[in-house]
Amino acid sequence: MSEEVEVVINQNEEQYKNLHFRMYENKYPKENELVYAKVVDIIDNSAYVSLQEYDNIQGMLYSDEVSVGKCKNIKQFISIGKNEVLTVLRVDLKRGFIDLSKKRVRPFESKECKIKFGKSKTVENIVKILSVHTSKTMEYLYKNIFWPLYKKYEHAYDGLKLILNGDDSIFDGFKIADNIKNELIQIIKKRLTPEPVIIRSLFKLTCFSFEGIDAIKQSLLNGEKKGTESVPIKFRYISSPLYECSVNIINKKEGIKIMNLALKEVKRSIEAKRGNFCLIVEPEIVGEKSIKMQLKEFNDK
Secondary structure, eight states, X not given: OOOOOOOOOOTTSHHHHTOOOXXXXXXXXXXXXXXXEEEEEEETTEEEEEEGGGTTEEEEEEGGGTOSSOOSOGGGTOOTTOEEEEEEEEEETTTTEEEEESTTOXXXXXXXXXXXXXXXXXXXXXXXXXXXXXXXXXXXXXXXIIHHHHHHSSSHHHHHHGGGGTOOGGGTTOOOOHHHHHHHHHHHXXXXXXXXXXXXXXXXXXXXXTTHHHHHHHHHHHHHTTSOSSSOOEEEEEETTEXXXXXXXXXXXXXXXXXXXXXXXXXXXXXXXXXXXXEEEEEEEOOHHHHHHHHHHHHHO
């Protein structure tokens, strides 16, 4: 499974900062729907939030819906500027009031909502880019392309990713001009194509037995064998007794899995020769600067 790609734009750029519209066809969320909201104000023991998926319309979170326990001070649980996953309790369409709850959101629901919002935000940014490139309003593009995609697929994002496989049949039945469709395809290919990432790990390796250096070299070679032709594992000597393991890959989860297997094999091999293995930094995506900072922290200990 490929990694999800986030499309990021500078919201402060003149061409984007005034563009906004709700992400979904319904003007208001439904009762029991999970929403991604930003806390904008706290008055007395209630919080005002903006629903980011619904063009920042306002909702209300009361203190008795913040925590399963007693809430004497709502500020102990939420703060202005923080994003929260909330569930919709009531929607008063006439007055536009939306009552929300935090305590009724289960942990797995919160995770699912954040994933959904991440996809929706990426779709929104693509809509903004397309709007600028075609001079069509976001409302027009949502109505004619993206809301129909939400109906056709589990999420519009999932439909857009099919373009990367050369499948433009997702637009079958849509009434959109060829120039808009072609521009969208180019944006998707440019913005949703995943970039390879470098995953690194740091570890200590020592062996004071007779085989010493040879045992260390063999342990690293055994670890490299856990890589594949398409995903080679690389080891690099930094300074005794510190080594680095790295892999260049598109799929982060697969890369971390392969690296953990390689490190496990290095540990097994060196311990079989009465040596020692100690993991310093877990496999993670980091820049060169981060690795140097981690190395400095290790040397300072």
